[in-house]
Amino acid sequence: MNNQIYVFVALGILALLFLLSGLARLFRKAGPHEALIVYGFRGTRVVKGRGTMIFPMVENCRGLSLELMSFDVAPKQDLYTRQGVAVTVEAVAQIKVKSDPESILTASEQFLTKSPDEREALIRLVMEGHLRGIIGQLTVEEIVKQPEMVGDRMRSTCADDMTKMGLEVISFTIKEVRDKNEYITNMGRPDIARIKRDADVATAEADRDTAIKRAQAARESAIAKANADQERVLAETLSQTKQAEATRDLEIKKAQYQETVKKQQAQADKAYEIQANVMQQQVRAEEVTIHQIEKEHEVKVQEAEIMRRDRELTATVLKAAEFERQRIETLALAEKQRLTIEAEGQAASIRMQGEAEADIIFKKGEAEAKAMNVKAAAYQEFNQAAIVDKLITGMPEIVKALAAPLANVDKITVISTGNGDTAGLNKITGDLTKMAAQVPALFETLSGMPFSELFAKVRTIGDKAPKPKSE
16 A cells, blocks of 8 residues: 555656656747747747747747847958949948847748848848948048048948848947048048158157257356356456455554463563562562571570670671562563563554555555556646657657668568669659658647648647746
8 A cells, every 4th residue: 555655656756757747848038138039829028138938839939149240341342432433342241139028020021031141141131232322422531531531421321221130330430441542542642641741840840849959058157157257357456455364453453462372471471470579579478487597596505605606697697688689570570671671662663564564555556546646637738739749759750660671671672674763773762752751741640730730739738838937
């Protein structure tokens, strides 16, 4: 009995597994990159991004890829532009099935039974046809310089046809444009020449600006150097002036210091001598006191004899000490006066020397000033007669200077080719006579009046001149 139960349970489990396996085969799922087209007794529907149950025998499904399709669009025949230039264009198109159910159904109607190669061939034919029409409306320059514009026009032109097939153009990019007649190559030559010309002009202008800036920099450097030299010279002059002033002040201070030092040294020496004399006197006084005490002790021993000898010694020793003290004081006073006189004499000598030098400098300047005043007064009294006198006395020197070149001539060779006074040695002497005859004209130019008038005024000036007083 138990065995039968186990068998029934095992059979039930197997049946359940078969049922689940069958249901799993009937359930179809659509990935994010595809759409399931389910068709059958419930009609045609689109399943995208989810799963659905497909009943066998009454329903069926086909998968349609929603992935991006990329393929080359490169017509084998030449495409002619609006200018009639044959060009070869290579482009890349990115196309996919639209994501809405209507477009998916439309694309399934067009391409569900075709292979990927057949589908791309159909799309390429449509794209090449539209590309041929667009190229025929543009110039070579527009195609080469504005490839984005060509791509935009392709997307807008193909949009209707692609929509009818349930597709959309994601991008259209021109990869290359060529022509057999080198039109594109020649098209860039004017720009190349213009760019080269602009580069040459820019280089020339840059060289010019560089030369100008270098010249300006050199000029500014020269000016700065000149200013620096001027400032350096001025600084050196000021420094030398300061050094001279400092040297002068130092010498004055040295002289003052030496004078002060000598005075203080003299005073110190004198004070030392005085103090030495005082100490010596004190020592002598102490010696006398000691001697007196000794004598007093002796007096006590021999009173009578001591009294007599004390009077004698007192008279003799005190007088000698007084005399010695007076002599020492006299010598000290004399030495003090001598040192004082010497110090005052040295100070007076230094002061007199400085005053003498200052007096010499002052008298020299005063003499130069008087000489300048006398010369100025003489120039003011330098009348026309004196000027005439200077001119006349200087005439021999001028004639001598005119003849000086001939004096330096060692030898003269005369080659006469003419006649009369204009040839030979007569030509030389004639030229000298003419040169000497021009001297009065020179003096007339310098004095501002004719030579005859100058001599006429000499007499007048002499008459007006003051007569010397007879002694």
